[in-house]
Structure formats: structure tokens, C-alpha cells
Amino acid sequence: DAKTTQPNSMESNEEEPVHLPCNHSTISGTDYIHWYRQLPSQGPEYVIHGLTSNVNNRMASLAIAEDRKSSTLILHRATLRDAAVYYCILRLRDDKIIFGKGTRLHILP
Amino acid sequence: TAGITQAPTSQILAAGRSMTLRCTQDMRHNAMYWYRQDLGLGLRLIHYSNTAGTTGKGEVPDGYSVSRANTDDFPLTLASAVPSQTSVYFCASSEFGQDRAQPQHFGDGTRLSIL
Numbered sequence: 001d002a003k004t005t006q007p008n009s010m011e012s013n014e015e016e017p018v019h020l021p022c023n024h025s026t027i028s029g030t031d032y033i034h035w036y037r038q039l040p041s042q043g044p045e046y047v048i049h050g051l052t053s054n055v056n057n058r059m060a061s062l063a064i065a066e067d068r069k070s071s072t073l074i075l076h077r078a079t080l081r082d083a084a085v086y087y088c089i090l091r092l093r094d095d096k097i098i099f100g101k102g103t104r105l106h107i108l109p
Numbered sequence: 110t111a112g113i114t115q116a117p118t119s120q121i122l123a124a125g126r127s128m129t130l131r132c133t134q135d136m137r138h139n140a141m142y143w144y145r146q147d148l149g150l151g152l153r154l155i156h157y158s159n160t161a162g163t164t165g166k167g168e169v170p171d172g173y174s175v176s177r178a179n180t181d182d183f184p185l186t187l188a189s190a191v192p193s194q195t196s197v198y199f200c201a202s203s204e205f206g207q208d209r210a211q212p213q214h215f216g217d218g219t220r221l222s223i224l
Contacts, residue, residue, distance in 0.1 A: 031209075042217055043199050046212035051210070087151065087152070091209035091210075097154050097167070099144075099151040099153065100151060101151045
């Protein structure tokens with residue numbers, strides 16, 4: 001079964017870039033990679049998604065490895081409000097949605 | 110804008126009782142989803158509906174039922190609650206369920222404790 005693997009936690013200094021990794025070695029060719037984040041006591045919030053090419057939006061960038069077995073969410077300049085749990089998710093062709101356990105990101109002022 | 114509204118915010122329920130968690134969206138999205146979130150396990154999909162009138166089973170459907178009588182509402186029912194169903198439940202929606210590029214929009218959750 002497809003699954004994702006993320007580090008349990010990471011730390012970064014405020015105003016510095018953050019690279020959040022995700023491994024999805026069993027991904028198949030048509031599975032989409034999504035990233036969400038969850039602040040305390042809130043529901044998850046969509047961040048970005050991609051299939052094969054790197055993607056940029058106002059919140060973040062997504063770098064997808066050429067073999068698609070891993071991806072990295074990049075926050076270009078972390079702020080204290082970016083402290084959250086970040087989830088790497090696969091959306092599979094059979095309607096399955098696989099959430100990883102997430103990475104808790106701590107931002108140091 | 111309201112987006113996804115879940116009710117109640119929290120509930121304590123005796124084991125064996127039934128409970129319906131309500132979810133309403135005002136975005137006219139075709140697809141809706143129910144997840145549970147447990148410590149250390151992330152979010153797991155319970156049931157989903159790609160369009161009004163249809164439903165499907167997710168990763169952990171046992172003990173739960175859903176219905177999708179119209180586009181806006183997607184209630185989740187626990188017919189006979191058990192303590193292992195203690196969790197935080199999130200409802201979500203997306204414009205087109207079978208378009209895997211679509212982002213999902215989440216509610217703020219219902220915290221349910223079964224005693």
C-alpha cells in the first residue's frame with residue numbers, strides 16, 4: 001500500500017527557509033502529492049499540491065524528485081505563524097487518501 | 110464565508126448510545142469527506158461522497174454510516190458508540206471528488222469522547 005514517511009518534528013529559525021521532507025517510495029505514476037498544515041485546535045489547511053513538476057504558490061514551493069519517490073515542501077521565509085503540523089498526503093487513483101503522521105514544525109524567534 | 114460548519118464542537122457520549130455528527134458546506138462542492146484524527150495516527154478517512162446520492166468507504170469505515178441526501182449536508186452516524194471511537198472528527202469538502210488535484214477544505218472538527 002502507498003504511504004508517506006515524514007520526520008516527527010523539525011525546528012527552524014524565524015525568517016529563514018524551511019525544507020520539510022516527505023518520502024513516498026511506493027507512489028504510482030498517477031498519484032498526486034498534496035501538503036496540508038494544521039494549527040492547534042483547527043482543521044487542516046491546504047498548502048500546495050503537485051504531480052511531477054515543481055510548483056510554487058503564495059504560501060510555499062513544492063519540489064518533487066525526478067523519480068517521484070520523495071518531495072520537499074519549502075517555506076521560503078518562516079514566521080512564527082508557520083508553526084504547525086505539516087502533512088504530506090497522497091491522493092490515489094482508487095479514491096484513497098493517505099495522510100502521513102505529519103511533521104511538527106517549531107519556529108524559533 | 111462559513112465554508113464547512115461542523116456541529117457539535119464537542120460531545121461526551123455514553124457507550125452504546127447513538128450520535129450523529131453534522132457537517133454542512135456552503136461552497137456547493139460535489140465531494141465531501143469524514144476523517145478521524147487520533148494522537149500519533151494522523152488523519153484517517155472514514156467515508157466519502159463524490160456527489161449527492163453516492164457514498165464510499167474509506168480506510169476505517171466500521172462502526173460509522175453516512176448519507177448524502179443533498180449537496181450541502183453530509184452527516185456521520187455512530188449507531189452504537191464504543192470507547193475506541195473517541196477521537197476528533199473532521200469533515201472536508203472539495204469541488205470534484207474524483208479530480209485528485211482538487212484541494213480539500215476542512216471544518217474545525219468535533220471532539221467526541223465515548224465513556
